[in-house]
């Protein structure tokens with residue numbers, strides 16, 4: 396019997412990057428998976444096929460996490476097609492990357508719509524379903540090292556990630572009596588399609604070598620952290636952070652003296 400046999404997971408933003416790796420990791424451990432994404436339908440279909448090849452059930456759900464009605468439908472359709480919801484991974488995220496003085500409030504609202512409201516809506520609908528089922532559950536949000544440190548040109552993103560960290564701690568308090576554990580992961584710099592689009596291959600190659608471990612993290616290295624937080628391996632862990640950053644936040648990195 397695999398670690399997550401009989402469990403059903405929802406992973407948002409699962410067509411590529413960290414979400415894709417997480418969906419595949421959970422399926423490999425025996426979970427059925429709702430593969431949610433706003434776009435990248437072809438990639439999402441490929442993730443569904445890869446999960447089925449692992450012997451698990453999966454389906455693609457197209458939706459924007461910022462859209463509360465779609466999030467409600469995501470949970471309802473997961474129950475309809477896969478029978479229940481035991482695990483929610485709030486992974487979908489975006490950022491604007493502009494200097495603070497140039498930030499358009501509409502862009503900031505969009506970032507908060509996806510990162511903060513997306514986590515709020517999905518977690519609320521999933522928690523209600525888990526409470527109805529009466530068998531506990533696990534919620535993990537993919538935050539960022541940006542939540543606890545300021546990084547320039549990411550004011551909207553940093554603030555939204557900080558908001559979900561504190562939301563997580565509060566929700567963990569309220570859901571503990573229902574056996575639902577709620578945690579977040581702070582990845583460092585992870586090698587994903589989104590990062591290549593934002594920075595370009597050359598910058599990633601050059602800057603990656605300057606990191607403490609001389610490389611970016613791999614999506615699978617975050618996925619394994621998610622697997623820990625949603626399985627019984629972490630049965631006494633709630634309301635906290637698992638930072639998987641290759642030492643990114645250590646002072647002065649590898650050049651400290």
Ligand SMILES: NC(=O)c1ccc[n+]([C@@H]2O[C@H](COP(=O)([O-])OP(=O)(O)OC[C@H]3O[C@@H](n4cnc5c(N)ncnc54)[C@H](O)[C@@H]3O)[C@@H](O)[C@H]2O)c1
Pocket residue numbers: 407408409410411412413414431432433434435458459460461486487488489509537538539540581582583584585586587588589590
């Ligand atoms: N890659 C990193 O260095 C890094 C570091 C820290 C945190 N994170 C966080 O990890 C998560 C995944 O990042 P990634 O690098 O894999 O990104 P990515 O851009 O490679 O993939 C993100 C996926 O989410 C989907 N998505 C975007 N907005 C959505 C929405 N509104 N509704 C549904 N799906 C949506 C995209 O279509 C895409 O398929 C994000 O929350 C990001 O903030 C990433």
